[in-house]
Amino acid sequence: MFKLNLKIALRNLWKNKGFSLINIGGLAIGLASCMVLLLYVAYEWSYDKQFSNHDKTYVVYQNMKASGKTFSWAWTPNVMAKEVQEKIPGVKYAAHTTYPRKQLVTVGDNKINSSAIFADQNFIKILDYKFLEGSPVQVLKDVNTIILTKSFAKKLFGNEDPINKMVKLENQDVLKVEAVIEDVPANSSLAFECIMPWALFEKRESWIKVGNWGNNMCLTLVQLKDNNFFSAANNLMHDIYKRNQKDNISEALLHPLNKWHLYDDFVNGKSVGGKIDQLRIFLLLAFCILLIACVNFMNLSTARSERRAKEVGVRKAIGSTRKALINQFFLESLLLTFIATVLAFILIEVSLPYFNSLLDIKLTIDYHNGLFWLTLLGLMILTGLVAGSYPALYLSSFEPIKVLKGFTLKTDSSAAVRKVLVVGQFVFAAALIVCTAVIYQQLNYVKNKPIGYDKSNLIQIAVVGKITDPVKLDLLKTQLLASGAVSNVTSFSTDFTEGGDNTTAVYWEGKNPNEAISFNHRAIGYDFVETIGTKMISGREFSVKFPDDTNSVLLNEAAVKMMGLKNPVGKVIIFWGKKLTTVGVVKDFVVESAYQRVAPMIFRANTNGDARVLIARLSPNQNISSSLAKIDDLVQQMEPNYPVNRKFVNESFEEKFKNEKLLGSLSNWFGGFAIFISCLGLLGLALFMAEQRKKEISIRKVLGASTGNILVLLNKDFIKLVAVANMIAFPLAYIIINKWLSAFDYRVAISFLPFLLAIVISVLIAVLTVSLQSVKVAKANPIDALKYE
Structure with missing residues (x-):
């Protein structure tokens, strides 16, 4: 019996090549997207689990x-x-x-x-x-x-x-x-x-x-x-x-x-999540895309129900049971899924190098891993059974007497189910469009938000070996300025764009003795403010003209606010048990997270060899390549035993947005796949509706309806479905995106634009997809549909 069912399944696939191709393509893209996302989730989940204990x-x-x-x-x-x-x-x-x-x-x-x-x-x-x-x-x-x-x-x-x-x-x-x-x-x-x-x-x-x-x-x-x-x-x-x-x-x-790795976000001293939240999104995305592909199969299969009705009627009339027919349709579904899986593997192997480059990791398929094959087999069977469930139960329910006497499809519960499935697809697609748009808005908002300094043409050079000696460091700074390669140069005690030293051992007049306040602190060189392109709010910066600056500090605006100082210049603070006089207030600028408020910061004069990097502003009057070559040459001459280690500050700053870029890119790509597969589902419903209403359309044409009138008639129902999908999707998207944004101190306001974009894209997709099929029906000769009446 299995052999016979397999032959029938293969014959049906070959007979309906276009239908089979659309179904296999949808399932293949769904499976490939799901497997790539699952590979990434499994990779992240496996962090630090390679050790025995x-x-x-x-x-x-x-x-x-x-x-x-x-x-x-x-x-x-x-x-x-x-x-x-x-x-x-x-x-x-x-x-x-x-x-x-x-x-x-x-x-x-x-x-x-x-x-x-x-x-x-x-x-x-x-x-x-x-x-x-x-x-x-x-x-x-x-x-x-x-x-x-x-x-x-x-x-x-x-x-x-x-x-x-x-x-x-x-x-x-x-x-x-x-x-x-x-x-x-x-x-x-x-x-x-x-x-x-x-x-x-x-x-x-x-x-x-x-x-x-x-x-x-x-x-x-x-x-x-x-x-x-x-x-x-x-x-x-x-x-x-x-x-x-x-x-x-x-x-x-x-x-x-x-x-x-996954739970590194802490609130009030307790782990509340971290990258695991991103993985949950990708896991949900993976199975939603696969579910959409399965829904397509259901829609496309039931859209052909009139063509399969007589086959079902004849087989039942000669003794086939409903169970046998269900097995037949499930076998067809599993066969299609198997072919789609093979195609999905090809798509994965072709696309993995791109995704590895995008994610900056090395995802691979371990073909020798038994668990991988077991998971794949389970995924394939699950997909085949889910995709084939509704068509198998629906098509096998046809009564042979009614079918063989002249079967006519009616608008019944099955049509309602198909509409619900299509609405579900577009709920997911519309929500994804909104979320992706807000992610990009947030990313652009923070990237374009003033950071308090000018990061363009700013480089940092690691201070190593002989250069750590203050005398050698000053000599190198002098040589860099004399070369014309840089217009300004200063020193800093940590990587300029990363976190660093902090302390609570800071005291000042009026401080609550029972309250601990955390301050970031850095050692900076002369000309720091001018070099990085920020400005003084009041007072002055450290200068060679003031030898006593070893006993001075600068504060940023956040520190002044935290300390409650009305006239900070001249105020004495105690830092690590040493009395220091405030000589200036620097404008707040970002050195750690671009998403969080600037922390209170204290700047000390770098006079004791605390420098870890030199920060230099490239000269605008010279070619960047020649300036970098001069810098490398001078650093190499000063310390020939170390390779030159320099980088642009703006490149380091971009690293702060890595997770958000990844989330945006993957949402964009797999959201696009989900929308494409949803289009196939909409095409399935359009095929069904066109077949159901072909006689009605022919009569309307005979009575004088134009192609445009018929297109409006057919598109109207689908636009209603898309409108319902958007109404369901928007509250869900708002809740999801509002929760995601709540993690940032600096965040974009949720506007109507992402929702408007979702409406425009979803309606445009629906109209184009339905019209591709509807135009064929609207332009068909009415005689072909009415000649048997």
Whole structure:
């Protein structure tokens, strides 16, 4: 019986090539879109889960109440790991590590700025990276040693065996390679190329040896013996700061490692979400697109119901049961789904390189993974059964006597179901249009919002090696200005567009002693205000004319407002126990999140070698390429042992919008696919309606109706469906987009334009799609439809 049904199914597909092509194309696009989105969701979901005990491993977070709210971050004191290991019951291992940062590693003339971390032995026990060479038991014991990843070892030594070979760190420490590990997976929150002992970190930075509960400078990881200890351990973590430092108001908590990537947004000291919210959107989008493709199949199949009616009647008359007919139609659906799946694979393999470039990741299909094939089989069967369910039940219900006597389709509940399905498709499409439009409005609003400085032609150069010496730094600044390549140059204590140092140890006259206020603080060089293109609100900036500026500070507008100072210039503040005089107020400018309000900030004079970057304004009178070449040459002459590390500030600033750009791009692409598939569904209903009303249309033509009159008649019903879909979609879209925007301090107001755009696009799509089929019917010869009457 199966063989016979398969032959009938293949014959029907071949006989109706156009119908089959539309159905297969819709299902293929739906399946391909769904699978690409599921691949991305699975990739993000797998973050930090490659370790054996990831479910028992936790990141120590610090909660600190300041400025009226709770700040949470995974930065902890260097003494945290030891305290947790010794004092918290149920802890198997506790480890501390620095966050990855650039370190120069040299082998002969081969100099590479690598991403490096310093860690203790427990780090390797908690995160069990695969060792290719060397023993995980022996590593990180000796001070002057290093562990390389496989690809980094190849960069340094080529095809030579790196074990026991020597490398030089920052042109100072000679280290022996004691192990090689597999490359850190791309879906890991800690990405590095080499690991060095914590003891080496202490040797290079003597201040680290001092236990200080007020200095949050590293990451602490904790692995529990069993998760049954979690509640007790987390409760004891709560007061760990206070137990070790009486006046420290911070609190600690254990945050699961396998949730670190997806649940990194904290409100009032508790994890409330993060990238997981974006994944939920993509997961919903994936299955909605697939559902739309299934709805198309239903609409297109039932649109051909009159053509299949006699087949059903004859088969029932010769003894076929309804169950057998249902099986036949389900088999056709599954066959179409199988062919669509094959086509979907081709579409995925063609499109993955583009999406990898867009997402800046490496999504691949693991054909050797049994779970992948099982998921695919389940998805294919689910699609086939969902898509074939309504056609199978509807077509198999025809009564043979009525069919064979002369079957006429009537406007019944099945037509109503098809209309509901099409409305559902356009509800999703219209909501997606609104949401995508608002995402782009928000992105453009924040990107074009004044940021308080001029980021064009502004570059930052890493201060490394000999240049860290204040005398050398001043000499380089002088040479850069003399070269004509730059018009202004200054220094800054952190990456200019990233977060950095903050403190609550700031006091001033009138401050509430019971209130902790968090201030960002940076060290800046002379001519800072002029270089970055901001302005002074009052007072002056630091100048070489005032040698006493080592005892001065600048405040930004947010700091003045927070401190409640009416005349800030001349006011004395106490910063880290030192009295400093306010000499000026700088206009607020963005250095961290472009979506959040500018934080209170204190600027100190950079006179003690605190500079981490030079910020330079390229000269407008010179070619950019030649200016950059001059800059590189001067930096290289000053410090030939390090590669020049510079970047444009506006490029770094663009990185702040990465997540929103990704959300907008994926919504745009897959929204387009959803709308295209919805058009196929609308075409299915148009085919059905045209076939149902062909005699009515022919009579109207005979009575003098024009093609335009008939097009208006046919389009009117579909425009009503689209109008109903928009009325349902708009409240849903408003709720979704309003919730998304609520996460930003700076956000665009929701206007009527996105909703107007959704109306225009959806109506235009409906009219064009229906008209393509309606024109054929309207122009058909009425004799062909009426000659049997």
